[in-house]
Amino acid sequence: MSIDDVAALMTQADELPYGEARTILVEDALRRAEAAGDDVLAFRVRARLTDAYQYGGEPAKAFATFSRTLAEHDRDPGRFDETHVLLWQMKAVVSSLTLFPEIPLDRTYALLDDMERRYLAGGHSLQAVYRRRHVVAQHVGDGAADNWYLKWRAAQRDELSDCEGCDPTGMVRHLARVGRHEEAFEIAAPVLSSELSCNEQPQSVLTAMLPVYLHTGRPEQAADAHRRAYRVHRGRLADLGDIAEHLQFCAITGNAARGLEIVQRHLGWLDRAPSPHSEMEFAAASALVLDRVAAAGHGGAAVRRPASDGRPAADVPLPELRAELAERATMLAARFDDRNGTSRQGDKVRATLAAEPLVEFLPLAAHHRRPVPAPSPAPPEDVTSVDDLDALLDIADRRRTHEDVDVTLAAWRRFDVLAESAEPTPLQNARRLDGRGVERALDGDEEGAIACWEETSRLFGELGDETRRHRALGRLGAMRAKRGDPRGLEEMTAAAEHFASHPTEDGDATGSLLRLAYAHVEGDRPADALAALDRVDPDDAPDRAGEMWFVRGRSLLLAGQTDDGVAALRRSVEAARASGGVKEAATPMLLLARVLARHEGAADEETLALLDEVIAALPAGSPMRAAAHSERGLALLAGDRPADAVADLAEAIAGWTAEGLHEQAVHLRVDLAAGYLSTGRFLEAAEAAEEALPALEGPSAPEDRRNRDAGRRCRLILAHAQKEMGEEDAAATFAALAEHAAEDGEHGAVAHFLDEAGEVLTGLDRDAQAAARFAAAAEAFEKAGDPYGVVRARRRAAMCLLWCGERDQAVPAMEAARAALASLPPDNEPARIWETALVSYDQGRLLAQIGRLPEAASHASAAVDGFSALDETGPAEEAARLRDEITSAMRE
Structure with missing residues (x-):
């Protein structure tokens, strides 16, 4: 076993976050150091293992490693000299001892006394000791905790005090426990506004502040603290x-x-x-x-x-x-x-x-907010005093036409009560059965509605009431057509033919033709729908002109006649406004806005004005209002106005979610994430994307192209948001995107995502991992036919190998980058010179590091010449400084 093996393992461990993988590497390094018989090296590695256990979620194991390193230090302080490290680790060990009920308190108090003795002997402040005494007292419920807190706060900080984030965090926790929330806020304020690099910050102070924010009337800051801290935890x-x-x-x-x-x-x-x-x-x-x-x-x-x-x-x-x-x-x-x-x-x-x-x-988050409840409707018409059965049925029919469901249902309930003591006529029973079909339809019982209307049409026929029979047939036909039953069109056609030859004053001819046209539109038969609409007499039901133009507009759009469809929808809006105001016109306005936005590809003034009207006219909680917010948000996003779009998209998601319509909200979450990303709200972007991903890529997600593409887009947004926040997960997310792209044979995308992963890793000083990603990216660039990408990726891989201590691998990796320069196309001389100069500069740096100074100086000079040829003054000056440093070192 060589010392170099131990050093390599520790270098790899340093590149990993605390956790199982890092701990395994340090444990392996310790075994190798012990096998090599190097007691001092083993001592140092064991001290590092204590930290790995402590911060990696295995504090019980840290007790043994800490006790041994402390004993070795005490036996021979000159040889095993890690005094500062051991005094620092002692703080965590004291706190951890309280977390295991099987460990007697006497052991904790003994270590506290030993800690105080060692701190005094070393001339250190007792500030950190007082804090640990406070922690133990707080844990057991000792009233002395308050006194230890005062001593802790009063003592002078020194190099063994907890960091400038962790120390106030402990104070915040104490003050929150005793209800001094405003004081806690004041202590935390400067910490929260500073840059913290501790392994436990800023997530720990943000978590400690949760009750403080809630009790001091700062709910938005509490929500933000929860989201930011939990992401790390x-x-x-x-x-x-x-x-x-x-x-x-x-x-x-x-x-x-x-x-x-x-x-x-x-x-x-x-x-x-x-x-x-x-x-x-x-x-x-x-x-x-x-x-x-x-x-x-x-x-x-x-x-x-x-x-x-x-x-x-x-x-x-x-x-x-x-x-x-x-x-x-x-x-x-x-x-x-x-x-x-x-x-x-x-x-x-x-x-x-x-x-x-x-x-x-x-x-x-904005889209988690519960929408404002819809305003209470106006008091319905009172039918409790009506005792005439025909009058109740007439009220139900009249109010049903006006979509006043509450009054309609109340009239039918009143009819049922009176019918228990009065014998309805056959016609009244048939009319009530017709109403039961409507009730079944409202409850989603389509088969029950069909059964009612089948019997209703038969009863009306026996009674010779052809008008009501064909009305029932029209409803029956519409329901059957919705379920794909071909009899439905026949029944609706029969009703339309009857009312064409037997018109009524109630506009049944228009109603039957509109119902038939709707069915043709839903069945993707625009020509048949237009044919039915052409038979509508405009004088039969002038109050339904808006509806007629709306169905015509849908039919024309379905037939690919966009301009005519838009014109028809505009007429629909005008007619609906004239008959019922903006609320009546909301449906055609929403469709018109949607078509204009898709047709124009962005948000023009007419589109936004229409959507503004719809949103203003409809009550909060209305599904159509949620749809309007959705359209306005998407239109603004397409119009490169993401800051304006996010409010509408959040409102739409909140509306759909409140209604239980989660499917509609899924794809909007991806758009919302895109809006957040474009406006620099990276945390919100990441969270919105993470909310959407399970529904797009989970086991129950629909397996279709739209969902698949949305999933890839969502993951890309997440990757960039994570990268901007400096999160380690960004590298894994980019790597996952590369895997998806590889499945599709998209080598250029694979190369790009691997390159991004390498960029993230090297920014986090994970250079060994970054080198592997850049090397893989170079291979993908080669498959994609991108020679420039090959050169850049190989050059960056070489430098990452140098930074992580793999010098022997770095040299051939850089030579591979230089060899790749030969593949650059000759028709772009400036680009070729630029890439060559970059390789020369980095090769000069690399060779200088390993002591090959004459070669390094030559490459640095070549870099100066290349950058100067392109008039790149800054890079040329930097290369010249490198050359001069190398030549100066050669003279020494």
């Missing part, structure tokens, strides 16, 4: 206790659905919780969320429990899981209280399980 097992705080936040802010998603995502972590304390907190908060879900009327739901410890995955009834988690939390709290000799942890669990909502509903 959700990928870290070590943060399970923090995730519990976000669950409780969801439960007390009316976001039980969001909380349920979080429970489902992390439920499997309970079996490998970092500590019994975090297990207890997560179980209690999860039980609270499930209680809220049940209170919202979803107690019959089931929660998917992932497989673990030989137990298969299974759907667990929500009440059963809630009871199990509450019992789990309560039992763990009892173990802590037995150890501590207080009721502190049990009190906390009981308070969590009984927590009441703090606000009815706090929207976490």
Whole structure:
């Protein structure tokens, strides 16, 4: 085993976030260091392993590594000199000891005393010691916690104090617990406005601020803090206790659905919780969320429990899981209280399980907001005093025509009550049966409606009432046509023919032809629809002119006659406005706006004016209003006005979701994500995209081209949003896009996405991984026939290899980049010179690093010449500085 092997493993580990993969590499490095017999190297690696365990979600393992490194240091401080590291780690170990009820408190207090002794001996401030004494006192419910807090705040900070984000975070938590929320806000304000680079920040301070924001009347900041912090916590097992705080936040802010998603995502972590304390907190908060879900009327739901410890995955009834988690939390709290000799942890669990909502509903994003309830309708016509059966049936028929469903149903209910004591006539019974068909249709019982109308038409026929018989036939035919029954068209045609030769004063001829035309439009038969409309007598039912022009417009559009269709829709809008105002005209206005937006490809003044009218005319909560917001948002987005579009798209999604029409909201979420991305709202873009992805790519997603393309677009938006936020997940998202593109044989797209992944990784100092991505991108560029991409990707791969310490691989990788220059097309001399100069510059840097100075100087000079030939002054000066540094080093 060589020391170089250990160094290589530690370099790889440094490129990974804390977690299982990083820990495995450090453990391997420790085994190799011990096998090599290098005690000092093993000591240093073991100290790093303590951090890996602590921050990777395995603090119990850190106790052993820390104890050994501390003992080795004490035995020979000169040889095992990591004093600062050990004193720093001691803080985390003290806090972690309290999280395991099987560890006696005496051990924690002994380590605290030892920590204070070592800090004093080293001449350090006791500020960090006071904080840990406060933590322990707070954990057991010791009243001395307040005094330790005062000492902690008063003591001078030094190099062993927690970072400028973590230290105030602890203070915020204390102040929030004792109800001093405004003071907590003041302490956190400067922290939140600064740049924090600690592994635990800013997510920890944002999580601590959740109750502070809620209690100080800052709900929007609370929602933002939840979204930003949970994004980081959700990928870290070590943060399970923090995730519990976000669950409780969801439960007390009316976001039980969001909380349920979080429970489902992390439920499997309970079996490998970092500590019994975090297990207890997560179980209690999860039980609270499930209680809220049940209170919202979803107690019959089931929660998917992932497989673990030989137990298969299974759907667990929500009440059963809630009871199990509450019992789990309560039992763990009892173990802590037995150890501590207080009721502190049990009190906390009981308070969590009984927590009441703090606000009815706090929207976490614009499109999560609940739409304003629709205004109450005007009081319906009172039919309770009507005792005449015919009068009630007439009221029902008249108000049904005006779509006044409440009055219609009330009249029929009143008829039914009176019919129990009065014997209706056969005609009255037939009319009431006709109404029952309407009731069945309103309830979605199409077969029941058909059965009623079949019998109704027969009864009217026996009674010789041909007008009512053919009205019933028209309704029956429309329902059958909707279900694909060919008899429907025959029945509607028969009704139309009857009323053409036997017109009524009620406009039945127009009504039957319009019904027939509608059926032809729905059946994709525009010529037949237009033929039916041509038979309409404009004098038969002038109040239905708007409807007639609307159906004509739809028919013409279906026939591909866009200009004529638009003209017909404009006439429909005018006629509907004249007869019923803007509300009556909303349907043709919405379709006209949609057609204009698609036809023009953007939002023109007429389109936006129409949609403005529709939105202003319809009540909140109306599905048509949601559709209008959707159209206006899409039109604005197409018109390159994303900042204006996002408000409408969010409103539309909120409307569709409130109505339970989730399918309509899915694709809009992708558009909303695009709008957020274009306006620099990267967090919102990522969250909207993540909400849409399961419905586009999940197991229940429709397998069609539209959904597939939307899924790819959604993932691309997510990747760029993650990249802009500096999230590590961006590299994986770009890699997934490359895999999708590879399935389609799109080599250019594969190369682009791999290149983006490399860009993200190198920006995060994950240079070994970046080098692999750039190398793969070069191969894809080659398959795509892009020689420039090949040169750039190979050059960047070489530099990443240099930065991660793989110098032996970096040299041939750069030589491969230079060889690829020969494939650049000769007809673009400036581009060829530019790429050659870049390769020369980077090759000069690389060779200088490994001591091949004469070659390095030659390449740097070539870079100067290339950049100068293109009049690129800045790059030429930079290359000249490199050349001069190399030649100066050669003279020394």
